[in-house]
Amino acid sequence: MDQAYDVVVIGGGHAGCEAAAAAARSGARVALVTMQADRIGAMSCNPAIGGIGKGHIVREVDAWDGIMGRAADAAAIHYRMLNRSKGVAVQGPRVQADRVRYAAVVRAALAAYPTLSIVEAEVDDLTRTADRITGVRTSAGLLHAGAVVIAAGTFLGGILHSGLTATTGGRVGERAATRLGRHLRDLGLPVARLKTGTPPRLDGRTIDWARLDRQASDTEVWTMSPDSSTPRLPQIHCAVTRTNLATHDVIRGALDVSPLFSGRITGSGPRYCPSIEDKVFRFGDRDGHQIFLEPEGLDTRAVYPNGISTSLPPAIQQDFLRTIAGLEQVAILEAGYAVEYDYVDPRALDTRLAVTGLTGLFLAGQINGTTGYEEAAGQGLVAGLNAAAHARGRDAVSFDRADSYIGVMVDDLTLQGVTEPYRMLTARADNRLHLRADNAEARLGEQAVAAGAVRAPKRQALDRRRAAHRATRAAIDTAMLHPPTAATLRQSFSEGHARDTVNSLVPATQAQDATIVTEVIADLLYAPYVERQRADAKRLLGGANLPLDTVDYATIGGLSAEMVERLRMAAPADLQAAARIRGITPAALTAILVQARRAPTTPRRAA
Amino acid sequence: MPDTIFALSSGAPPAGIAVVRISGPSAATVVRAVAGGPAVPRRATLRTFRDAQGATIDRGLLLWFPGPSTATGEDLAELHLHGGRAVVARMLVVLSGFPDCRIAAPGEFTRRAFANGRLDLLEAEALGDLLSAETEQQRRTALAMADGTLGRQVDDWRRAILRLAAQVEASLDFGDEDDVASDTATIAQQAAALADAIATALAAPAVERVRDGIAVVLAGPPNAGKSSLLNRITGRDAAIVSPAAGTTRDVVEVPVAIDGTAFLFSDTAGLRDGGDMVERIGIDRARGRIADADLLLWLGDDPPPPHPRTLWLFPRADIRTDPVPDGRLAVSSATGRGLPALIAWLHEEAAGLLPAPAGHAISRRQRAELTEAQGAMRDAANLHDAVLQAEALRRARLALDRLTGRSGFEELLDSLFGQFCLGK
Incomplete structure (x- = not known):
């Protein structure tokens, strides 16, 4: 049976779900193709959403009416605001979610889109003309599409490693998308390998919780999405333990049966989330590494030990676990493993996450070399919005690195490529003081509404909160016209009691939502710094936005072959972007600048 | 909108003529305010340049080039001034007082020309x-x-x-x-x-001291003989000398190398209350110069204004009959008395202000x-x-x-x- 859609999304993980939903919100008819519909919205690794930099992305996706923030709240069994003691700009909201409930909420969210259908099938290949994708051929028939988003996670050419045993698969118990992986190589996309891993899941009944430090959920009530109002599920405690020298001895003694150290895994793993054998090997002087024991849900005994992802043989995993305080009797429910998978060098994409030179094909998530649910969701949003725009002949949606972490990520990926799984860090944001988790709606709300990708309830909520924000700001501004009040308020902004001070000195704010007041206080606190950064940026820009789309780097004398290759891969839009590419020297830029000036003027594409 | 930028585009003063260029969206506003009234495009006109208070800075030529067909691709003005350091410095100060107006970074005019496509192949x-x-x-x-x-x-x-x-x-x-x-x-x-x-x-130490000279300021009440002393030290008639108090109304600068060390002498208006407006402006500038000076030669009988490196002179020693008080150096522009000691003092102080051999500035x-x-x-x-x-x-x-x-x-x-x- 042949079917016609505007957008076909391949994959039902965090990238695929957001892509399908965003495309549907934009008015597209969407098919989400997945090998196993009951695995849609699965959390393959840790049962948590958010974190530093990551929580920022969740809030940004939420500002665009995305799924992840509200789903996280609906399934949250533990809230923790990371970096609470540090500046508000780097505070990272993180929740632990009940795995089963989370997936159920995501499936329900997708079901609420009338133009979105789920197709349970395996994709064989893409159908296309010479330079344009026209649809996908699946085990359930041909699906015609104006645009296709591939969000296949670790399933492309996936190989699971456990000790020296390797099996093909995308996740434990799920087969890999081998044909599609091969097809992408046939299309000539620059495919390479990456690796990631996951820890063993533990039986919570065999953990001696009593002797471990416990970490409670935040008592202050906050939510991932400002739209979440459902009462919280019962909240659970986590516990903290650590590896010790005995643990490290067991691991060191088993490196010869590690697929990482025996050379079986060739893909690079994430530097920011290394396996425990990596940690022991690389930081040999450390006498221990922290482990958070995170229950995976309210109705399961499974516990996720955060910090010890491993691909050592299951028997060794049990041995080293049992050297750890509180885990002396622990039983493993499912052993940890590593997975190696194909990814496409994201420099082959433009900032819509569309493959250059193959119209209509978009990629999102781990296929672009990233790690993390949130990074995947952010890309799903970008690819979904733009796939819909492409299929329906609308304007592309762009994310600026000055306005969002999503913009930072897309710019980094498409310009720099990756050498290891890319994880968001606040240090990546040049504009960190402006890109806060608490002002995501203020940063992106208007753009989201203007793009027509926000449904009515969210639109009204955005309007309401924007009005509240304005009223709060106006009330504080007015109060600050009185110099002594201004001095007291200003002093309080950087201190813990700012909200109390504002409430007492600006009574009008008492009626406002506390999160809005806190956001306005942060705006005021950081305003001078943000202004300064803007002024600095403005001074540097002249001439930097010279378009480079007609420049042939090979014809420029003085560029090394390596630089020509990097510039070709990255295809920077302008000189400013070229300057951000690693290894491009000032002298090289001079030469490019001169060449760009010489290049015949072509009509500029509409921005 | 970009800032409006300005800079001295000709060589370092003193020079016969100094050209100050202004480029950017506010150039028209700035020119109207400084040169009094709108400019005629592409024609040199004689103008009186004034500061925000209406005080005259200089008289000179104004050239006005409306954008975009200009060297920078923006509205562009050239002010041709008399090339004295003080005039140029004053003009730059006045220009920087306009909103969104700032001194150009090195090469910034060229950069704008390039950004606006005004540079050809x-x-x-x-x-x-x-x-x-x-x-x-x-x-x-x-x-x-x-x-x-x-x-x-x-x-x-x-x-x-x-x-x-x-x-x-x-x-x-x-x-x-x-x-x-x-x-x-x-x-x-x-x-x-x-x-x-x-x-x-x-x-x-500042490398400008090595390059431009150590700033020595002669100051004191009117008619104390500052200009005569300057002419004597520098061996030329740089400053106008007359017996009338208040002859030097603006700062006169004379660069001189003495025994291989560069000095930049500034003769200032005599410090006194009253006088006409031009003289008062000169006095304000003199006070500013004293504050910025590396070395101060004070020719007054009243104690000198506070400055860390001051030589208190007893000028016109040839015609004065009162005894030389302690701590003052008697000098005479007419006879040259005291000048070797003065020069020795300058060198001694200079040594502390310049980098040691092989040291850096x-x-x-x-x-x-x-x-x-x-x-x-x-x-x-x-x-x-x-x-x-x-x-x-x-x-x-x-x-x-x-x-x-x-x-x-x-x-x-x-x-x-x-x-x-x-x-x-």
Whole structure:
């Protein structure tokens, strides 16, 4: 049976779900193709959403009416605001979610889109003309599409490693998308390998919780999405333990049966989330590494030990676990493993996450070399919005690195490529003081509404909160016209009691939502710094936005072959972007600048 | 909207004529205010240039080129002034008082011309030649840095700042994840120590003193004989001398090399209350000069204004009959009495102001970057918010990067166009 859609999304993980939903919100008819519909919205690794930099992305996706923030709240069994003691700009909201409930909420969210259908099938290949994708051929028939988003996670050419045993698969118990992986190589996309891993899941009944430090959920009530109002599920405690020298001895003694150290895994793993054998090997002087024991849900005994992802043989995993305080009797429910998978060098994409030179094909998530649910969701949003725009002949949606972490990520990926799984860090944001988790709606709300990708309830909520924000700001501004009040308020902004001070000195704010007041206080606190950064940026820009789309780097004398290759891969839009590419020297830029000036003027594409 | 920029586009004063260029969206407004009324496009007209209070700065020619068919592609004005240092300096001060108006960065006029597509193929090729000029500049900078201790110091500071920054960044991105300890107090302490270290480098003598001369100001009440003394020391009639009090109404500058050391003498209006408006402006400037002077020669009988390096003279010693008080040096412009002692004093003081042989001096640009870095490190030491601390460390690092010519992206275009002289 042949079917016609505007957008076909391949994959039902965090990238695929957001892509399908965003495309549907934009008015597209969407098919989400997945090998196993009951695995849609699965959390393959840790049962948590958010974190530093990551929580920022969740809030940004939420500002665009995305799924992840509200789903996280609906399934949250533990809230923790990371970096609470540090500046508000780097505070990272993180929740632990009940795995089963989370997936159920995501499936329900997708079901609420009338133009979105789920197709349970395996994709064989893409159908296309010479330079344009026209649809996908699946085990359930041909699906015609104006645009296709591939969000296949670790399933492309996936190989699971456990000790020296390797099996093909995308996740434990799920087969890999081998044909599609091969097809992408046939299309000539620059495919390479990456690796990631996951820890063993533990039986919570065999953990001696009593002797471990416990970490409670935040008592202050906050939510991932400002739209979440459902009462919280019962909240659970986590516990903290650590590896010790005995643990490290067991691991060191088993490196010869590690697929990482025996050379079986060739893909690079994430530097920011290394396996425990990596940690022991690389930081040999450390006498221990922290482990958070995170229950995976309210109705399961499974516990996720955060910090010890491993691909050592299951028997060794049990041995080293049992050297750890509180885990002396622990039983493993499912052993940890590593997975190696194909990814496409994201420099082959433009900032819509569309493959250059193959119209209509978009990629999102781990296929672009990233790690993390949130990074995947952010890309799903970008690819979904733009796939819909492409299929329906609308304007592309762009994310600026000055306005969002999503913009930072897309710019980094498409310009720099990756050498290891890319994880968001606040240090990546040049504009960190402006890109806060608490002002995501203020940063992106208007753009989201203007793009027509926000449904009515969210639109009204955005309007309401924007009005509240304005009223709060106006009330504080007015109060600050009185110099002594201004001095007291200003002093309080950087201190813990700012909200109390504002409430007492600006009574009008008492009626406002506390999160809005806190956001306005942060705006005021950081305003001078943000202004300064803007002024600095403005001074540097002249001439930097010279378009480079007609420049042939090979014809420029003085560029090394390596630089020509990097510039070709990255295809920077302008000189400013070229300057951000690693290894491009000032002298090289001079030469490019001169060449760009010489290049015949072509009509500029509409921005 | 870009800022409006201005700069002295001709050679360093004193010179016969000085050309100040103004380019940008506010150029028309600025010209109307400074030159009194709208300008005639592409025709030289004689104007009186005035400051915001209406005081005359100079009379000279105004040339007005409405954009975009101009050298920079923007509205562009040229003010042709008399080439005295004081006139030019005053004009630059007045221009910087306009909103969104600032002095141009090196090469910025060229950069705007380029940005606005006003450079043609030939010029673009000439720009390509800059590649070598840039290297030459880097070579010279590198050489100077390698010679002195400053370059090594800056590299050390930069590494130390990077280390601190890495600690702060790790605590921000990984603080809650593993046991990344961040000791805010230690970081603050190290930041403060670095700020102190940079402060000692800022105490180095200014390279402008080597290049432009040590600023010596002659000051005192009207008719004390300042101009005569200046003419005697410099051996030429630079200043107008007359027996009438208040003859010198503006600052007269004379560069002189004495025994291989460059001095820049400034003769100032006599300090007194009253006088006409022009004289009062001259007196204000004289006070400003005294504050900025490296050395002060005070010719008054009243005690000199506070200044760390003052020689209190007893002028006109040839015609005065009262005894020379203690602590004052008797001099006479007519007979030359006391001049050898005066010159000896100048040299002695100069030695303390100039770099020791093989020592280094820092330029105004270097001073500005070091000051920025020092201020940023001070902030890093005093801020309790780790995010702001990280921001301060980033600022400090960028300042040092600009200082040593390590160009990351931000410095790219500046370093590229910075090869041109200011105001070209």
